[in-house]
Amino acid sequence: MTRFVLGRIGFYTLIAVLLAFFTIPLLWLAAAPFTSDPTYEVRVPDFTLDNFRAILEHPYALPSLLNSLMLAVGTALLVVVFAALAAYALSRVRLPGRDALLYALLLLSSIITGTAAMVPLFQLAVELNLIDSQFGVILILTGGLLPAAIFMLKDFMDSTPKSYEESARVFGASPLQIVRHVVVPLVRPGLATIAVWAVANVWGNFLMPYLLLSDVEKQPAAVIMYTLYTEGGQANLTLLSTFGLLYSVPVVLMYLFVSKKYGFRFHGGIKR
Amino acid sequence: MAAIELRALTKVYPGGVKALDSLDLAIPDGEFFALLGPSGCGKTTLLRTIAGLETATGGAVVIGDRDVTGVQPGGRDIAMVFQDYALFPHMDVTDNIAYPLRIKKVGKAARQRKAEEVGARLGLDQLMDRRPGQLSGGQQQRVALARVMATQAQAFLFDEPLSNLDARLRLEARTFLKKLQRELGVTTVFVTHDQAEALAMADRMAVMEAGHIRQIGTPAEVFQRPANTFVAGFIGSTPMNLLEGTVGGDTLEVAGCKVPVPASAEGLLTDGERIVYGVRPEYNTYSAEPADGSLGGKVVIVENLGASHLVTLEVGDVLVQAVVPEGGEPSIGADGFATPRRDRALVYRDGELVSA
Numbered sequence A: 001m002t003r004f005v006l007g008r009i010g011f012y013t014l015i016a017v018l019l020a021f022f023t024i025p026l027l028w029l030a031a032a033p034f035t036s037d038p039t040y041e042v043r044v045p046d047f048t049l050d051n052f053r054a055i056l057e058h059p060y061a062l063p064s065l066l067n068s069l070m071l072a073v074g075t076a077l078l079v080v081v082f083a084a085l086a087a088y089a090l091s092r093v094r095l096p097g098r099d100a101l102l103y104a105l106l107l108l109s110s111i112i113t114g115t116a117a118m119v120p121l122f123q124l125a126v127e128l129n130l131i132d133s134q135f136g137v138i139l140i141l142t143g144g145l146l147p148a149a150i151f152m153l154k155d156f157m158d159s160t161p162k163s164y165e166e167s168a169r170v171f172g173a174s175p176l177q178i179v180r181h182v183v184v185p186l187v188r189p190g191l192a193t194i195a196v197w198a199v200a201n202v203w204g205n206f207l208m209p210y211l212l213l214s215d216v217e218k219q220p221a222a223v224i225m226y227t228l229y230t231e232g233g234q235a236n237l238t239l240l241s242t243f244g245l246l247y248s249v250p251v252v253l254m255y256l257f258v259s260k261k262y263g264f265r266f267h268g269g270i271k272r
Numbered sequence B: 001m002a003a004i005e006l007r008a009l010t011k012v013y014p015g016g017v018k019a020l021d022s023l024d025l026a027i028p029d030g031e032f033f034a035l036l037g038p039s040g041c042g043k044t045t046l047l048r049t050i051a052g053l054e055t056a057t058g059g060a061v062v063i064g065d066r067d068v069t070g071v072q073p074g075g076r077d078i079a080m081v082f083q084d085y086a087l088f089p090h091m092d093v094t095d096n097i098a099y100p101l102r103i104k105k106v107g108k109a110a111r112q113r114k115a116e117e118v119g120a121r122l123g124l125d126q127l128m129d130r131r132p133g134q135l136s137g138g139q140q141q142r143v144a145l146a147r148v149m150a151t152q153a154q155a156f157l158f159d160e161p162l163s164n165l166d167a168r169l170r171l172e173a174r175t176f177l178k179k180l181q182r183e184l185g186v187t188t189v190f191v192t193h194d195q196a197e198a199l200a201m202a203d204r205m206a207v208m209e210a211g212h213i214r215q216i217g218t219p220a221e222v223f224q225r226p227a228n229t230f231v232a233g234f235i236g237s238t239p240m241n242l243l244e245g246t247v248g249g250d251t252l253e254v255a256g257c258k259v260p261v262p263a264s265a266e267g268l269l270t271d272g273e274r275i276v277y278g279v280r281p282e283y284n285t286y287s288a289e290p291a292d293g294s295l296g297g298k299v300v301i302v303e304n305l306g307a308s309h310l311v312t313l314e315v316g317d318v319l320v321q322a323v324v325p326e327g328g329e330p331s332i333g334a335d336g337f338a339t340p341r342r343d344r345a346l347v348y349r350d351g352e353l354v355s356a
């Protein structure tokens, strides 16, 4: 009996410690922006809005959020469109070496947007005149995300019955009509998942925009965050905490919205 | 409306399965044609090749007077109902029925009107705003029918359209489908592995085996005079008695008994020849006393078929079945005699029917 009780106590203590690791930073993020003169401690806030005033006065903070939005939405759009078309084709057409191709792409993609390919990517961007271009960043991020997106969507499409498309085909629908009228509505939860995943990925990506955008006015929030220092070279916790909150809220809202509207599903197309 | 003709149609799947083997078939305009056969014999493949969803490896598909072998499904002017109905789950009934018209670029108002008209004809008027997921199996089937009706295609193809319905509903749907086809007069090919369905609905039917057609005919012909022992064994709610025997003058020696040569084979047999004698249990008259040309033995099984009983006799070392009307069923172990009807019994030589 005592062993059981002790075991339970140990178990819950462990859970509590683990949870603390996750909650304390979040608590800090929720409290610090409303605290005057925040430190690294989690303190009960005095509900001041001065910090928000300060961030509003920062010349690049709010525009950078807009830049992030542009990069994220642009990339998500391209990823969803191209991944949907590619996944549909790969799922429905028998190609020799299809699976090998997919795995190879998946493997390489983690290198493309990763640190390893930094130098060649930079050179490529220079050659193509894509330095300091947000479109260039979107293209490169899209390239990096596409293989994983295709992989996930193909799985999704594999599990939707073919007879819907065949039925539409017999009625005379063209392949693009079939995709628009039948396939896209059927895999909508999958597309939503991919879009959210792409947005979240781009939102948090620091390296690519940092590397390719030198113009501060074009830099996204993740890069601007890095510049929030006091004159003394110390991290400016007032701005950092407030900006951090503003930076995370849109992603959280998006998750809530999409999960409410479509629900997240990686498998199993349609209930039948 | 159009006739369908298949010429030496062959389909070999990648991997080498020969699902259709040089198959010839002509279905006249307006006919209700059933394709019947055991699982894996190529019925679905045949239907899908007519539809164009599978490309033929060899031969030709002709619809009306147009060779459509190389034409995409959408260009063949046919409509197909899939086994799972394939109603689009994200569209309501109206949009589902109107979908073929949407592809044909009919205006929104016109196609809604058409959908409502067809829907009303099939008794769907109360359900037009529902999604397929909110319909019963029978209702879904009617929506699928309404959708193909809206296409006004030259021919309808049905792949086991009734197999998703429960037994009771299936009977209703069967009658409904047959009546509808009569009224529309559209050439219809339907696949089934339920022979009762084929016998009940079809104008003509084909029995398939391993990519070949083994017999084509009206349900009555196929039921009464199966062209070979495969069809004989496949058709009928109770399988036909197929008994090996030898010819001896104008009698046949079967299972140690002597039976007269059936009317259909008279004058076509040679003395001493080995044959297979076939008679349906329904065409065997059962009696407790020996009769002329009867097969006598011991009753080993009595099965209740509702209004009648299926009695199995052990005659020599083979089993012979007879259908006995209500009230006349014997008890197990009794001596019994089955007398085949001479005008219904058949003789097979090398698996093929002997007839003039």
Ligand SMILES: Nc1ncnc2c1ncn2[C@@H]1O[C@H](COP(=O)(O)OP(=O)(O)OP(=O)(O)O)[C@@H](O)[C@H]1O
Residues within 6 Å of the ligand: B013, B014, B015, B017, B018, B019, B037, B038, B039, B040, B041, B042, B043, B044, B045, B046, B193
């Ligand atoms: N896509 C395919 N690839 C390879 N072989 C196939 C394919 N589809 C069917 N086959 C094979 O072709 C043969 C005919 O199949 P088909 O589906 O036409 O049979 P069926 O008569 O419709 O059977 P059932 O009554 O079970 O539906 C079978 O041996 C089957 O295994």
Ligand SMILES: [Mg+2]
Residues within 6 Å of the ligand: B043, B044, B045
């Ligand atoms: Mg089939």
